[in-house]
Amino acid sequence: MPELDEVFRREAGRCTATLIRILGDIDLAEDAVAEAFAIAAEQWPAHGVPPNPGGWITTTARNRAIDRLRREATRTDRYLAANRLQSDDMEPEPNPELDDLDAFVDVVPDDQLRLMFLCCHPALAADTQVAMTLRLLGGMETPEIARVFLVPEATVAQRIVRAKRKLRDNCAPYRVPRAAELPDRLHAVLAAIYLIYTEGHTATAGPSLTRLDLSSEAIRLGRVLVELMPDEPEAVGLLALMLLTEARRSARTAADGSLVRLADQDRRRWDRSLIDEGHALVRACLRRNRPGPFQLQAAIAAVHADAQTAASTDWSQIVALYDQLYALSPNGVVALNRAIAIGELHGADAGLAALAELDAAALETYQPYHAARADLLARAGRGPAAVAAYSRAIDLSTNPTERAFLERRRHIVAVTTDRRD
Amino acid sequence: MPQYLVSVWHDDDYADIDLASPDMQRIGAQVGALNDELQQAGAWVFGAGLAPTSSATVVRAEGGEVSMTDGPYAESKEQMGGFWVIEAPDFDAALDWAGKAAAACERPVEVRPADA
Numbered sequence: 001m002p003e004l005d006e007v008f009r010r011e012a013g014r015c016t017a018t019l020i021r022i023l024g025d026i027d028l029a030e031d032a033v034a035e036a037f038a039i040a041a042e043q044w045p046a047h048g049v050p051p052n053p054g055g056w057i058t059t060t061a062r063n064r065a066i067d068r069l070r071r072e073a074t075r076t077d078r079y080l081a082a083n084r085l086q087s088d089d090m091e092p093e094p095n096p097e098l099d100d101l102d103a104f105v106d107v108v109p110d111d112q113l114r115l116m117f118l119c120c121h122p123a124l125a126a127d128t129q130v131a132m133t134l135r136l137l138g139g140m141e142t143p144e145i146a147r148v149f150l151v152p153e154a155t156v157a158q159r160i161v162r163a164k165r166k167l168r169d170n171c172a173p174y175r176v177p178r179a180a181e182l183p184d185r186l187h188a189v190l191a192a193i194y195l196i197y198t199e200g201h202t203a204t205a206g207p208s209l210t211r212l213d214l215s216s217e218a219i220r221l222g223r224v225l226v227e228l229m230p231d232e233p234e235a236v237g238l239l240a241l242m243l244l245t246e247a248r249r250s251a252r253t254a255a256d257g258s259l260v261r262l263a264d265q266d267r268r269r270w271d272r273s274l275i276d277e278g279h280a281l282v283r284a285c286l287r288r289n290r291p292g293p294f295q296l297q298a299a300i301a302a303v304h305a306d307a308q309t310a311a312s313t314d315w316s317q318i319v320a321l322y323d324q325l326y327a328l329s330p331n332g333v334v335a336l337n338r339a340i341a342i343g344e345l346h347g348a349d350a351g352l353a354a355l356a357e358l359d360a361a362a363l364e365t366y367q368p369y370h371a372a373r374a375d376l377l378a379r380a381g382r383g384p385a386a387v388a389a390y391s392r393a394i395d396l397s398t399n400p401t402e403r404a405f406l407e408r409r410r411h412i413v414a415v416t417t418d419r420r421d
Numbered sequence: 422m423p424q425y426l427v428s429v430w431h432d433d434d435y436a437d438i439d440l441a442s443p444d445m446q447r448i449g450a451q452v453g454a455l456n457d458e459l460q461q462a463g464a465w466v467f468g469a470g471l472a473p474t475s476s477a478t479v480v481r482a483e484g485g486e487v488s489m490t491d492g493p494y495a496e497s498k499e500q501m502g503g504f505w506v507i508e509a510p511d512f513d514a515a516l517d518w519a520g521k522a523a524a525a526c527e528r529p530v531e532v533r534p535a536d537a
Contacts (some may be wrong), residue, residue, distance in 0.1 A: 123516065169534045171423040173511040181513070 002039055003049050011054040012037075012139030015223075017111035018058050018120075023065050026136070026164050032068070036061035062239055102337075112137065113228045116221070120188040121172055129192045130199075130253050135160055138217045148199065148214050154207045186229075190294060192240045193221050197242050201249070215249075218242060226281075233285035237295030240281035244301035247274035259405040263310040273307045296325040315345035332363050340372050348379035367396035371406060374413075383417025386410075424535045425515040428504040429526045435502055436473040444527075451525035459507060463464060464518060470503035502528070506535060 012033060019029035036057045050056040127149075134140045142160065146153040166172075177185040200214030214303035222239040229235050251265040260266075280301045285295050300321045307313040322338035335358050343351020355373055363369035374389035390410035397403040439445060459465040474493035481488050493500075505522065509515040515532055523530045 121512075123512070167512070170425075170512040170515070171534065173513055177513070272486075 002042060003053075004037070007040075007049070007053040007057070008037060008139055011057055014054060014116070014136035014138055015061055015113055015263070016139070017115035018066065019061050019113060021111050022062055022173075023069075026168070028065055028068075029061075030136070032061040032065035033057065035064045038282075039064075051278065096344060109125055110176060110228070112224055113120075113176050116169065116189050116225065117177055118172060118174060118194045120185075121167065121170075122185065122188055123166070123170070124163050125159075126192070126195065128163045128314045129188065130195050131156055131159050132163050133192050133221070134196065134217070137221060141218075166363050185187060186234065189225065190234055193225065194219050194238060194242070196221070197245075201245060208417055219246060233288045233290050234292040234294050236281050236285035237292060237298045240278045240298035241294055241301055243274045243281070244278035244298060247271040247278065247305065253401070257401060258408075259401045261405075262304065264350060267308065267310075270305065278302060278305065291324065292329070293325060293329050294322055296328070300325075313344070315341055332358060332366070332369075336363065336366075336369055340376075343376050343379070349378045351376045352380060365395050365396060367398075367402075370396065374406075374409070378409075378413045382412055386413045387417065422510060423505055423512075423515070424508050424537050425519075426504055426506055426531075426533045427519050428501045428514075428531045428533075429503045429520050429522070430531060431500045433474055433498055434475065434500065436475055448525070448527055451527075455521055458521070459500045459505070459518065464509055466506040466508050466509045468503070468505040469512045471501060473502075474500050482495040516519050 015033045015036070016029050019032050020026055023029050039060055040053075040057060043080035044050075057255050076317075093410050115136055116133065119136055120129040124132065131145055131149075135142070142157045143153050146156040149156070154390060172405065176182075192198070197215055197218035200212065200216075219239070219242050222235070223240055225235045247270050248262070248265060250271070251267065251269040252260055254260050278298065279302055282295070282298045286299060300339075301319055303314055303317050303321070318341045319338065322334065322341050326334045326338055339351055339358065342354045352373075355369075355376065358369075360369075370389050370393035374393055375388045377386035377389055385409055388414065390406055394403055394406045394410065397406060422473040440449075456465070456468060459468070476487050479490045479492065481490075503526075505518075507515065507518050509518060510536075519530050519532045
């Protein structure tokens with residue numbers, strides 16, 4: 001039943017989030033939601049999809065969970081919990097014909113937000129935060145998560161089991177963090193969503209379709225976050241950044257699947273509606289005058305999107321934005337991108353001079369550093385050095401498409417250097 | 422209310438630490454202030470500094486026999502130098518206290534839920 005899959009994608013996270021609040025337990029909530037979808041799979045083909053599928057699932061899941069708590073009420077506190085839950089004006093059996101199921105089960109929009117903050121709790125490692133987010137908010141199964149991150153299923157399963165136990169044993173609160181802790185906590189949520197996005201965007205190994213799913217899931221989560229926290233400019237900035245990057249997806253690869261650089265992309269293939277939406281979001285968040293790393297990255301992506309041709313890119317604007325970004329997050333990756341932009345604005349020698357200021361040792365194993373350096377060296381006419389830098393980048397590349405691109409570049413530089421010599 | 426063990430960690434044996442040094446004096450004052458704050462907030466359950474593991478004894482009771490060996494249970498470079506047991510409404514509140522504890526001790530602390 002295709003409707004059911006669609007409802008699952010859309011509603012699983014929301015229902016799980018609400019059930020965790022009601023039941024106070026992640027595992028019970030997951031089981032209850034799974035059971036509700038199983039019942040839907042039985043009943044909907046015969047009786048049709050109810051008018052409010054999400055509300056139906058949540059109500060059914062809640063009732064199943066209460067039934068189960070009663071059945072397994074060996075301990076007094078569980079029994080009390082079941083009674084407490086039942087005490088609101090609730091019918092014992094779900095009634096799909098009820099008009100307003102949402103009011104019936106008391107769905108709080110905040111629930112998904114609470115779950116995002118729980119999944120991205122700073123006491124969990126970053127890869128665990130991502131796995132928890134995909135599992136609980138994205139409704140993804142463990143094997144699916146394992147497949148997209150190319151890690152063994154047992155590893156993902158263990159990460160999730162441990163995280164749930166840790167959160168439970170430590171009595172992690174199920175709430176949106178207080179204002180004082182919000183900036184740090186929100187940053188963890190944004191970083192996890194962006195990690196999911198980039199994992200889907202950087203077509204590393206694995207079936208490309210699954211990767212696309214990951215990007216759209218990250219964008220969906222970003223939309224949920226913006227809807228729930230419209231006053232957080234960084235959340236808006238993240239969504240804008242993802243949309244503006246996503247707009248270039250189809251132009252990023254040629255017909256044969258090979259990688260196309262930003263400068264060489266056919267800009268007519270960029271998705272105008274995503275760009276327009278991203279632009280509007282960038283303008284909206286920058287107006288708040290509380291710039292942050294995601295807003296600035298989105299603004300940079302917006303400047304690229306503005307240029308009809310690569311040659312007409314406003315590089316001075318991009319360098320200025322990278323200056324601001326570096327002031328906020330002074331890390332090697334930002335400095336590298338700033339150097340690349342300087343290379344575009346003032347020429348390859350200026351770019352190489354900016355690169356020379358970076359901590360080369362820290363970037364030694366960072367593939368984009370060597371690729372960027374190779375490109376600048378080639379443009380500065382230093383062929384042999386460029387070939388060596390390309391070779392280093394190729395050694396470090398884990399992505400077949402990217403490696404093929406770098407090998408092609410190295411070949412071109414090597415051939416033209418030979419001719420010149 | 423949930424309780425948590427907040428333990429303070431040293432990277433090496435701290436047997437010859439000089440308690441009279443300015444560093445230790447400062448840390449001692451900071452920890453004293455934190456203890457007051459914990460008690461005023463009702464979060465204090467217990468807290469203590471520990472003698473180094475060189476003074477530890479492992480005691481075993483097997484088959485009705487009690488035996489003992491000299492030294493710590495786990496031979497490791499890292500040592501727990503002290504701890505608090507605190508009471509906090511939830512994990513995040515416990516982590517707030519842990520942050521203050523790490524700052525007061527000028528060392529990393531470990532937080533573990535304790536089920537009394």
